[in-house]
Amino acid sequence: MKTEAFVTPADAAGPVLRDFGGGAFGVYVHVPFCATRCGYCDFNTYTAGELGTSASPQSWLAALRGELATAAAEFAGLPSPTPEVSTIFVGGGTPSLLGGDGLADVLDAVRANFTLADGAEVTTESNPESTSPEFFERIRAAGYTRVSLGMQSAAKHVLRVLDRTHTPGRAVAAAREARAAGFEHVNLDLIYGTPGETDADLDASLDAVLAAGVDHVSAYSLIVEDGTALARKVRRGELPAPDDDVLAARYESIDRRLLDAGLHWYEVSNWAANDDARCRHNLGYWDGGDWLGAGPGAHSHVGGVRWWNVKHPARYADRVALGGLPAAGWEALTADERYTEHLMLTVRLRTGLPLDTLATSAHPALDRIVADGLAHLADDHLILTDRGRLLADGIVRDLLT
Structure with a gap:
């Protein structure tokens, strides 16, 4: 493994690329902004208060455009032609904080540097509270084909433990708004096993998911990650750690309810109504495809070479300005x-x-x-x-x- 300090372009000996692996090629864009920090989250995200004046959505977008242009130039030097982009996934963070116009700009930045395949899947994650009917109409018109909404739970006290800011019913309303705007493929994320969650709470969450009429559900057991606010509360004894037997029982309940409603598992934590509803971008990861990860802290993989970007948005922008890929380190597997x-x-x-x-x-x-x-x-x-x-x-x- 090689890790670089990266001070000047001459010192920035970025990843030595081989060639494309011959499978699917996707683009992941990391949006590092959040309105608040959820207590369980250890993703590379920042609130406005944490960033101060060091970075903004505008400076991030400018840097993103620069990274995409640099990556396209790097890939053009490989022996085989750059594949068409079959999937794009905008994640975070909270991409919906960019608004409909901001997400349209992100997609335009990818299109300006790469060729999208016919029928490309284009997904964005969204927080229900930062969406609206107008938001969904704007991103659908821009070319997004799929929306993934962070619901987590329909129980108010569970959302409170997770430090989620949306009201319990908002995720279902947002899913319906997305469908009304023309999105055929809508996902709801659930987290199960939160301290204080009961069987009845989970049933209510599943009732809400099924009432929303979505064609995809992701469900993840709560993991207490080191360094998070949730981990500190568990360590101090303020909250119990998730119980493995409870987690197993909850998973079985989720699988049974979703199967009865016509959603079938296709990956351990993901269920879809049919093959078209499956997340093709994630399947690219699981099937060993290639992808470019753009944005602060994003990871990439091309032909068995993996690299990861510097994390802080301000340092990421500085690295892009210096030239070369803004990688903090890389490895050839x-x-x-x-x-x-x-x-x-x-x-x-x-x-x-x-x-x-x-x-x-x-x-x-x-x-x-x-x-x-x-x-x-x-x-x-x-x-x-x-x-x-x-x-x-x-x-x-x-x-x-």
Whole structure:
């Protein structure tokens, strides 16, 4: 692994790119701004008070345009032509704080430097409180095809523990507004296992999700990340840590309710109404595709070379101005590392892990996993059972041992 201090262009020995990997190519844009900081979040985000005058959406957008232009020039020097962009995902942070015009500018910046494939999927994350019917109409007209809304829970006291600012009913209203604006594909995010959440709270959240009529749901167990406000409260004994047995029971409830409503899992934490509703951008990650991550702290992967940008928006803008990719460090993955990542990601998919990509040394573990009812074999793939999905991380460890 190589990590650089990056002071001047001459010192900024950025990632040494090989070539594209031949799979899907996506662009991820990181918007680092949030109105408030959620207590559980450890993402690379900043409030206006934390940034002061050091950075703004305007300076960030100018730097983003510069990074995209630099990346396009770097890719043009590779042996194979730059693939068309099949997916774009604008995440954060809170992209909807940019407003409809700001998100249109982001998409224009990508289009100015890369060719979008016909039918490209273009997603933005949004906080329900910073959206409106006019917002959805503007971004739909700009070319966005998919919206992902952070709902987390329909219970007010659960949202309070998470330090979420939206009112319980706003996420459902926003999902309906997005659909009314012409968005066929709308996702709602749930977090389950928050201290104080009851079975009834989860049921109410699922009732709300299903009432919204969305075609995609993501549900994640609460993880207490070091350095967050939530972690400090758990450490001081103000809140209990999430209970693994409760998390497993909640996951099973979510899966059962969504399945009954016609949404099927296609990745351990994601359910979709049909194949078209699946998030193609995330599938690009899970299937080992290439992507450019633009913005402060964003990660990229092209042909087995991975790099990550400097985190602070002001330093990110300074690095872009110096020239070269604004990377803080990079690594060229070894064959063993690429195999490990392939296994970790692919085993979580409903399509399963191709047996011909599994190392011979993993076959004894494979036999035990199948015998224990954690997976089954179909069409030369290892596919997790319902019980296996609850133990996916352990299954990966066994296959790698």
